[in-house]
Every structure is written in C-alpha cells, then in structure tokens.
C-alpha cells in the first residue's frame with residue numbers, strides 16, 4: 602500500500618503567485634485583465650472575487666464589467682471588440698456560464714486570440730490540437746502542472762480523463778498527448794468504465810459527479826486528479842473522487858477544495874502575464890510556463 606501523496610494545490614499556487622508577483626514588480630509593468638460577468642450567478646460571483654483578489658495580490662489590475670442579465674448579445678460583442686482594440690487591456694476573461702438568451706460561442710469567438718487567457722477561442726482550441734496554441738485553458742494547465750510535480754515523467758503513461766467538455770476534458774486530452782501520454786477520454790456515454798479505469802496510470806475526473814470514482818476502479822499507485830466541484834445539499838463542497846478511500850491506495854491525489862481550483866486561478870494569472878509580455882515585446886513566441 603503506497604503512502605498517498607496529497608498534492609496541495611493551494612501551496613503550489615501560492616509559490617507560483619509569489620514568483621509571479623516578484624517578476625511583475627521587477628518589470629515595472631502593470632498588466633490589465635478585463636473581466637466580464639453577465640447576470641448574478643452566485644458561483645460566478647465567488648469565482649470572480651477569488652480571481653480579482655489573486656490578481657491584485659500579484660500586481661495585476663482588473664477592470665470589471667458587470668452587465669445586467671438581460672444585456673443584448675450585440676452590446677457584449679461590441680464591448681469585447683472595444684477591449685480587443687484597447688492598448689491598455691492585456692487580457693480578457695468572460696466568466697461562464699452566461700444567461701440562456703446569449704450564445705457563449707459567439708461571445709467567446711469575439712475575443713481576440715491574443716487576449717484570450719482562458720484559451721477557449723477556436724483559434725486557441727484548434728492550436729492546442731496542433732501544438733501551436735497561444736494559450737492553454739487554465740484548468741488543463743493546472744492539471745498538467747500537478748501531474749508534472751507528482752510524477753518523474755508522463756511519457757507513455759495511460760491517462761483516463763472523465764469528461765469531454767471544451768473547458769476541461771478536450772483541451773486536457775490534447776495537452777497530455779503533447780506530453781506523450783496514451784489518452785482515453787471517457788464521458789457519460791462510455792461503456793466498460795470500470796475496465797478502462799483499472800488500466801489507468803493517471804485518472805483525471807472532470808465529470809462534476811460526486812462519488813463517481815471509487816477505490817475499486819483505481820489501480821494501486823495511480824495518480825488521481827479531481828477537477829470536480831460539487832455542492833452537496835448540506836452546502837459542503839466535494840470533488841468527484843471518494844477522497845478518503847484513495848488514501849493508502851492512490852499514488853497521489855488532489856483534495857477538493859484546495860487542489861485544482863487554486864492552481865486554475867494561478868494559471869489565469871500566468872496566462873495574463875504571458876499575454877502582457879507578448880504585447881509589450883511584439884513577440885508571440887514567448888513560451889508557456
């Protein structure tokens with residue numbers, strides 16, 4: 602039975618943020634991140650508050666646009682275009698989800714790929730497939746960072762991703778392929794899940810289903826990354842993985858909260874700094890972390 606390593610995303614994020622704060626301070630530049638929220642989704646408000654605080658702590662200025670839930674799509678597109686053209690704005694974040702009457706794809710596509718720090722435009726999503734992305738989406742970047750901290754190499758390992766969303770599962774699959782993993786993407790229609798999971802060296806669960814991953818389905822020593830954020834009826838926040846079961850069974854595991862979440866925010870800050878450096882220097886080839 603292995604001593605399971607608990608990957609402390611909060612601490613790792615603090616380390617990254619501290620280094621970034623020093624770099625930004627020494628540069629004499631103040632990056633500007635524009636954050637657009639539409640409506641009053643309570644979870645989004647919490648996420649935006651966390652992002653604002655983290656940004657301010659590292660010396661990134663935020664400019665927030667809090668729009669009414671009934672704002673017309675054309676007005677939001679016009680705002681995004683204005684922010685694209687502004688020399689002061691280095692990065693643009695559209696907080697998802699948006700209200701039902703809006704088409705998130707249209708809004709995301711309006712963002713300039715050079716300022717798309719969430720990496721969700723088709724330019725960046727397509728670029729990731731060919732290894733020529735400008736930005737990698739923040740949560741997949743956070744997962745990769747955790748895996749690279751935990752494992753000596755990813756080369757040749759079998760990674761099973763639970764979830765195929767454009768935000769997490771799909772970009773993560775491309776990223777892990779770039780790092781020479783053998784990747785299986787499972788989703789709500791997948792069959793023989795238990796058999797697939799048992800062959801995994803790495804499991805990343807991004808299904809948003811509490812209690813989805815049991816010890817019986819996990820190979821001894823496997824790396825388990827829990828992306829899920831689920832609020833239970835008693836208000837408690839849990840991931841998709843039965844965390845306690847995995848102790849002394851998995852090789853390493855991320856807790857929820859305090860795992861992928863804080864690192865996702867740290868990666869947003871990294872991407873914002875990357876966007877700023879590229880815009881100041883005129884070079885688009887400045888490498889990712």
Ligand code: NAD
Nearest residue numbers: 763764765766769788789807808809828829830861862865
């Ligand atoms: P989503 O609803 O868009 O996608 C969920 C995916 O899970 C779908 O592809 C679906 O097919 C798959 N799925 C559902 N049931 C499954 C099952 N039983 N087995 C395998 N796959 C299954 O959600 P999303 O935006 O990708 O987010 C997923 C989860 O990750 C949510 O809980 C979300 O809150 C969380 N999340 C966390 C962070 C973070 O920073 N930690 C960031 C983004 C999302």
